[in-house]
Amino acid sequence: MWNLPYVFPMKRVMLMDIKVLIVEDDPMVAEINKKFTEAVKGFLVVGQARNGMEAMAQIPVKQPDLVILDIYMPQCDGMEVLQEIRKQDRPVDIIMITAADDTVTVSKALRQGVVAYITKPFKFERYKAVLEGYRHFKQTIMQKENLGQEEIDGLLPVRMTREERDMPKNIQAQTLQRISQYLLEQAQSFSAEEVAAGVGMSRVTSRRYLEYMAEQGLAERELYYIAVGRPIHRFRLVRQPEK
Structure with missing residues (x-):
């Protein structure tokens, strides 16, 4: 821990x-x-x-x-x-x-x-x-007062495939699954730095994927204030991406 x-x-x-x-x-x-x-x-x-x-x-x-x-x-x-x-x-x-x-x-x-x-x-x-x-x-x-198309798609029983959703070029399905699986196995929310260390990647890459997951409704982003220093974002898995 x-x-x-x-x-x-x-x-x-x-x-x-x-x-x-x-x-x-x-x-x-x-x-x-x-x-x-x-x-x-x-x-x-x-x-x-x-x-x-x-x-x-x-x-x-x-x-x-x-x-x-x-x-x-x-x-x-x-x-x-x-x-x-x-x-x-x-x-x-x-x-x-x-x-x-x-x-x-x-x-x-x-x-x-x-x-x-x-x-x-x-x-x-x-x-x-x-x-x-x-x-x-x-x-x-x-x-939320308004929902983006991706959020609406996530609420419907008939969903777009990953290809149809046009996943960004800097997001790879395999890496996304690795991060999702790591968060699934945890009992608490984690920062980008912690996920990077746990999965084995750079903090920049980790943050890019976590921000993407939050935008797609796959993860929940929370702002935490620490005793000293700037507040940090922590992420908790909401649902796993489709395989």
């Missing part, structure tokens, strides 16, 4: 806990989904519904940001709930968790604007990755 001076993080716009409504007719599965959700930092379960009718009654009261929605339920199934939410134009995002994996159902859910689709059974690691990706989406949307 590097011997660093104490740093003071700069104030940032912080995202409040994301309010979640879980809609699942199986009580055991609903409880598992609740535990999984609250095990991920930044998420708070504000309610549970056993069917679609209960879900539609709770949404205007609980005002969730996110609904974890099953499809196969009595009285009113998940697709009907999804369609009604979109019909009412409620500012609610939907993550489907269901055993339905046929292309017709998946395509229909995507056309209705779900932000993620998870098939049962699933592991916590998969669920956590989806929620963390959604949290990054919310942070991106809330902290």
Whole structure:
């Protein structure tokens, strides 16, 4: 571990806990989904519904940001709930968790604007990755008034290939992957100098790649104030570049 001076993080716009409504007719599965959700930092379960009718009654009261929605339920199934939410134009995002994996159902859910689709059974690691990706989406949307094309592309399910995005000539895919992998294995943010030492490259090269990653939404850049001297930028991986 590097011997660093104490740093003071700069104030940032912080995202409040994301309010979640879980809609699942199986009580055991609903409880598992609740535990999984609250095990991920930044998420708070504000309610549970056993069917679609209960879900539609709770949404205007609980005002969730996110609904974890099953499809196969009595009285009113998940697709009907999804369609009604979109019909009412409620500012609610939907993550489907269901055993339905046929292309017709998946395509229909995507056309209705779900932000993620998870098939049962699933592991916590998969669920956590989806929620963390959604949290990054919310942070991106809330902290900026306008988005660049690359940022918009990163939020869409259909993404441009690396060649189509016209990667700069001074950025090499292999080096980008090396730096991303290094940051992925760390538990904290790092400066360009630290990344350079850890990966084995010059500080100038390291900074060029880290700045590029921040511009593309791959890394988060934070300004830290140290006890003596100028403040430094530190970088934390948000998502890995496409291979």
